[in-house]
Amino acid sequence: MQKQDIKLYVDSQFTSPYAMSVFVTLQEKGLDFDLLTVDLEANAQHAHDYAATSLTQRVPTLVHNGFALSESSAITEYLDEVFPKQAVYPKEIHARARARQVQAWIRSALMPIRVERNTQVIFYGKKLEPLSDAAKAAAGQLFLVGESLVPDDAENLFGDWSVADLDLALMINRLALHGDHVPEKLSRFAAQQWQRPAVQLWVNQARPAL
Amino acid sequence: MQKQDIKLYVDSQFTSPYAMSVFVTLQEKGLDFDLLTVDLEANAQHAHDYAATSLTQRVPTLVHNGFALSESSAITEYLDEVFPKQAVYPKEIHARARARQVQAWIRSALMPIRVERNTQVIFYGKKLEPLSDAAKAAAGQLFLVGESLVPDDAENLFGDWSVADLDLALMINRLALHGDHVPEKLSRFAAQQWQRPAVQLWVNQARPAL
Ligand SMILES: [Ca+2]
Numbered sequence: 259m260q261k262q263d264i265k266l267y268v269d270s271q272f273t274s275p276y277a278m279s280v281f282v283t284l285q286e287k288g289l290d291f292d293l294l295t296v297d298l299e300a301n302a303q304h305a306h307d308y309a310a311t312s313l314t315q316r317v318p319t320l321v322h323n324g325f326a327l328s329e330s331s332a333i334t335e336y337l338d339e340v341f342p343k344q345a346v347y348p349k350e351i352h353a354r355a356r357a358r359q360v361q362a363w364i365r366s367a368l369m370p371i372r373v374e375r376n377t378q379v380i381f382y383g384k385k386l387e388p389l390s391d392a393a394k395a396a397a398g399q400l401f402l403v404g405e406s407l408v409p410d411d412a413e414n415l416f417g418d419w420s421v422a423d424l425d426l427a428l429m430i431n432r433l434a435l436h437g438d439h440v441p442e443k444l445s446r447f448a449a450q451q452w453q454r455p456a457v458q459l460w461v462n463q464a465r466p467a468l
Numbered sequence: 469m470q471k472q473d474i475k476l477y478v479d480s481q482f483t484s485p486y487a488m489s490v491f492v493t494l495q496e497k498g499l500d501f502d503l504l505t506v507d508l509e510a511n512a513q514h515a516h517d518y519a520a521t522s523l524t525q526r527v528p529t530l531v532h533n534g535f536a537l538s539e540s541s542a543i544t545e546y547l548d549e550v551f552p553k554q555a556v557y558p559k560e561i562h563a564r565a566r567a568r569q570v571q572a573w574i575r576s577a578l579m580p581i582r583v584e585r586n587t588q589v590i591f592y593g594k595k596l597e598p599l600s601d602a603a604k605a606a607a608g609q610l611f612l613v614g615e616s617l618v619p620d621d622a623e624n625l626f627g628d629w630s631v632a633d634l635d636l637a638l639m640i641n642r643l644a645l646h647g648d649h650v651p652e653k654l655s656r657f658a659a660q661q662w663q664r665p666a667v668q669l670w671v672n673q674a675r676p677a678l
Pocket residue numbers: 264290291292
């Protein structure tokens with residue numbers, strides 16, 4: 259196999275759930291990569307040299323043998339195609355479709371949860387105000403979908419682990435790790451996902467003070 | 469081949485760009501399907517019978533031989549796997565990754581354009597206030613990416629047509645069809661995409677009065 263040169267650009271606080279999704283994918287696949295940080299607080303994603311790498315000036319950005327790619331779900335799909343060992347998407351066509359649905363939904367819905375329980379809650383232990391009615395409604399939607407998709411044993415969504423498990427667990431943990439009410443099966447699911455070694459590697463990154 | 473039963477649920481105003489993306493994909497593939505509408509104004513996506521079909525209570529939802537799937541990019545990926553003729557994603561791995569990046573970016577970035585130039589501009593000819601500074605900045609970002617990705621002849625992004633062409637053209641047309649300034653190559657690109665018969669079938673749906 260050709261020598262692989264893989265770089266992953268993430269936010270310097272290690273709080274982007276999308277950067278985490280790609281980081282965990284690389285770890286699950288056992289790939290060697292260089293982890294580089296972009297200081298979003300200082301708007302470094304718009305600096306000339308980063309803009310030359312990332313067309314859309316966003317994190318995460320993967321650079322694989324000179325090919326630069328942004329948008330986390332596009333990156334994890336790409337990694338699954340180039341490095342199929344330890345697949346991060348289900349092989350069965352309906353399960354794979356559902357995994358993609360979960361990923362796209364997590365990224366485009368549930369906005370009040372994402373705002374009122376930003377990921378500093380998860381990675382810095384930040385405590386925030388009680389949920390607004392809009393966020394409670396979004397939580398209800400999350401629980402409805404979660405209760406339907408998570409199996410009774412609270413293990414992976416689709417048998418083997420997939421990156422959709424991480425994405426859903428992170429969304430649940432915005433609430434669970436803050437101490438908000440979460441249904442028992444879903445809090446067990448999220449807690450189990452959190453124990454994966456690849457997940458813990460991200461959780462335990464050394465973070466700058468807020 | 470098994471008899472195919474395909475239903476597509478879209479918004480009753482035919483203004484959802486994501487519903488359009490799936491509709492056009494089905495048309496490009498020459499598939500026979502039933503088009504059903506959900507009245508979002510009346511919150512019909514939350515009604516019991518629709519919620520029983522669409523787990524996340526969103527449009528578009530595809531139902532294929534009883535399998536219900538939401539999130540437009542998950543649906544178009546699924547359709548490309550089940551009905552590979554007339555592919556809507558590039559075959560080449562880097563082009564396919566870039567197409568997925570464009571789709572994910574269109575769905576998660578450029579929010580001020582999506583708000584200030586909602587798709588009633590495109591499908592109802594609505595005229596709105598001049599762009600805010602935030603929307604002008606987003607437009608600058610869109611033009612930067614568009615100028616980089618659209619080839620000099622202003623034809624498809626990746627040689628053969630892909631669903632990313634439609635998604636990018638729609639974002640450009642939020643501005644171009646409103647009369648806002650758009651660079652010449654990008655306005656030519658969007659205008660050419662708009663002439664595709666499958667696109668025109670959506671544009672020409674009979675819409676209820678606003
Ligand atoms: Ca290395």
